[in-house]
Amino acid sequence: MKLHLHALSGRHPAASAGTCPALKRLNLEVQAGEQIAVIGPSGAGKTTLLQLLACALRPESGTLLLDGQNPWDLPARRLQQVRGTLFLAPQVPPLPPRQRVVTSVLAGRLPQQGLWQSLRSLLYPTGIAQADAALARFDLSDKLFARVDRLSGGERQRVGLARALLSQARLLLVDEPLSALDPSRAAQAIATLTASARDSGATLVATLHDVPMALQNFPRIVGLREGRLAFDLPAPLVTPQLLQELYEQEAQAPSASPLEEPVPLPRAVPMNCR
Amino acid sequence: MAAVLPRPPQQRDPAWIPRVSLALAALVLLWPLLAWTEFKPWLLFSPESVAPTLTFLAGFVPPRVDGEFLLLVVRETWRTVAIATAGLTLALLLALPLTLLSVRVLSVSGLAGRMAPLPGALRFALRGLMVVLRSVPELIWALVFVRVVGLGPTAGVLAIALTYGGMLGKVYGEILESGETHATTALLRNGAGRLQAFFYGLLPQNAAELTSYTVYRWECAIRSSAVLGFVGAGGLGQQMDSSMKMFNGGEVATMLVVFVLLVAAADRLSAWLRRVLA
Numbered sequence: 001m002k003l004h005l006h007a008l009s010g011r012h013p014a015a016s017a018g019t020c021p022a023l024k025r026l027n028l029e030v031q032a033g034e035q036i037a038v039i040g041p042s043g044a045g046k047t048t049l050l051q052l053l054a055c056a057l058r059p060e061s062g063t064l065l066l067d068g069q070n071p072w073d074l075p076a077r078r079l080q081q082v083r084g085t086l087f088l089a090p091q092v093p094p095l096p097p098r099q100r101v102v103t104s105v106l107a108g109r110l111p112q113q114g115l116w117q118s119l120r121s122l123l124y125p126t127g128i129a130q131a132d133a134a135l136a137r138f139d140l141s142d143k144l145f146a147r148v149d150r151l152s153g154g155e156r157q158r159v160g161l162a163r164a165l166l167s168q169a170r171l172l173l174v175d176e177p178l179s180a181l182d183p184s185r186a187a188q189a190i191a192t193l194t195a196s197a198r199d200s201g202a203t204l205v206a207t208l209h210d211v212p213m214a215l216q217n218f219p220r221i222v223g224l225r226e227g228r229l230a231f232d233l234p235a236p237l238v239t240p241q242l243l244q245e246l247y248e249q250e251a252q253a254p255s256a257s258p259l260e261e262p263v264p265l266p267r268a269v270p271m272n273c274r
Numbered sequence: 275m276a277a278v279l280p281r282p283p284q285q286r287d288p289a290w291i292p293r294v295s296l297a298l299a300a301l302v303l304l305w306p307l308l309a310w311t312e313f314k315p316w317l318l319f320s321p322e323s324v325a326p327t328l329t330f331l332a333g334f335v336p337p338r339v340d341g342e343f344l345l346l347v348v349r350e351t352w353r354t355v356a357i358a359t360a361g362l363t364l365a366l367l368l369a370l371p372l373t374l375l376s377v378r379v380l381s382v383s384g385l386a387g388r389m390a391p392l393p394g395a396l397r398f399a400l401r402g403l404m405v406v407l408r409s410v411p412e413l414i415w416a417l418v419f420v421r422v423v424g425l426g427p428t429a430g431v432l433a434i435a436l437t438y439g440g441m442l443g444k445v446y447g448e449i450l451e452s453g454e455t456h457a458t459t460a461l462l463r464n465g466a467g468r469l470q471a472f473f474y475g476l477l478p479q480n481a482a483e484l485t486s487y488t489v490y491r492w493e494c495a496i497r498s499s500a501v502l503g504f505v506g507a508g509g510l511g512q513q514m515d516s517s518m519k520m521f522n523g524g525e526v527a528t529m530l531v532v533f534v535l536l537v538a539a540a541d542r543l544s545a546w547l548r549r550v551l552a
Contacts, residue, residue, distance in 0.1 A: 056463040058386040076390070080382055084465025094460030096478040098551075107474045111465035118470050167464065 037214035040224035054088035084111030087169035093160030097149035108166035333523025358495035361434025368439030407440025430507030
């Protein structure tokens with residue numbers, strides 16, 4: 001799927017109207033089948049970007065075109081169909097604790113299934129082989145019929161990724177897929193994701209905290225900082241200097257203990273929301 | 275000596291004064307309520323009320339346990355269970371669509387910001403309908419239906435169905451909305467339909483709570499169907515009513531014992547179901 005973002009701004013739905021948007025006037029072009037890693041410090045707007053791309057969040061301003069079409073111009077039913085061609089894997093895997101792994105993985109197919117087909121699959125799972133194959137790529141096939149609440153955090157995260165493999169989505173949006181995985185599992189998971197997206201021709205956008213992993217596995221790196229684009233470069237051109245600037249802490253005003261500081265009046269807070 | 279000096283004021287519990295004054299205020303407000311409701315518990319122990327109470331209770335012993343009567347009690351107990359079960363099943367059929375249509379979590383338009391106005395209005399109207407259904411006591415519904423379908427269990431079944439439909443719909447909605455909704459919204463965001471999201475996300479997330487509440491309501495329906503018997507809606511309650519009117523304390527005592535056993539059995543069943551589903 002081809003993405004076109006023009007001056008796109010968005011804020012978290014829970015944020016109050018007066019606050020700064022988490023993502024500010026972002027411009028980005030992504031070709032179909034491209035694989036992109038989004039990096040940046042916490043609070044840079046990475047998750048908001050994924051939610052905007054997944055049509056989970058309505059943009060505050062600017063335009064988002066998916067394959068040349070603005071999804072928010074569509075009627076509700078068509079918009080939900082478009083959502084069926086996208087797959088957003090949240091950082092915390094969205095799995096009900098009492099569900100079995102096989103059902104959780106097969107839930108990735110729901111947009112392609114009719115209601116009766118999906119109900120029938122609850123009675124007796126249709127597509128056990130598919131679920132097993134997806135789990136095997138994450139070394140989890142022994143957990144096929146285990147309950148989700150018996151899994152470790154890392155296993156749950158990989159079940160969430162296995163669900164993505166079944167989705168047949170044309171745009172895969174993966175939020176911090178490696179946060180609960182040990183290094184070797186992480187390498188395996190990212191290799192599986194990128195290979196699967198390549199095989200199906202899907203566009204892949206992943207946010208990552210592990211910068212070396214991003215540089216190794218993704219041809220194109222997007223750096224976000226404070227809701228703005230810091231850089232958008234092919235991986236080999238991302239220099240340590242750029243990375244240092246990206247992750248640099250805000251210069252802190254020299255002051256004594258924060259307890260002794262007078263409480264700042266609302267007026268005294270500088271407006272940095274432009 | 276430093277040890278005997280009073281503590282400096284900063285180390286006293288600052289919430290102490292508000293806590294005491296709130297408790298005193300609650301007592302002061304409660305007193306007129308007790309006066310208005312003519313709450314005079316000492317009347318229970320005055321000689322003119324103790325004597326008739328004792329004669330009434332003395333009629334309860336010995337309980338009547340002959341075979342013919344026990345057979346009747348068993349049949350009526352079974353009818354009470356049947357009224358409660360049939361009523362609750364109908365209530366479920368009524369509550370499920372009401373819940374599914376009124377739960378905010380399953381709203382696709384509510385995924386990104388505010389819900390669209392039309393579904394919002396529908397949800398509001400359905401919530402209103404459920405308020406009406408459950409605010410009319412089942413006793414009133416039973417009196418209405420006894421006039422419509424005549425004396426007998428049908429009136430009890432219909433009365434329980436309507437009141438409990440409203441209750442179940444409301445509480446199901448609250449259980450579904452207060453639980454973890456991450457799994458459900460993730461499915462909706464990825465393009466699943468509302469019902470698919472319900473069966474693959476919301477239901478497995480909340481199945482144990484929903485079952486436990488439903489079984490508790492079934493127990494309530496058993497107790498309530500006994501009360502409905504007093505207005506002619508069949509079952510154990512109707513037998514109790516007629517025995518009471520005939521001053522057959524022994525029969526009432528037997529039926530009360532059976533009733534306690536019935537409720538205890540429902541309690542065990544509910545505990546077992548919760549263990550299985552946990």
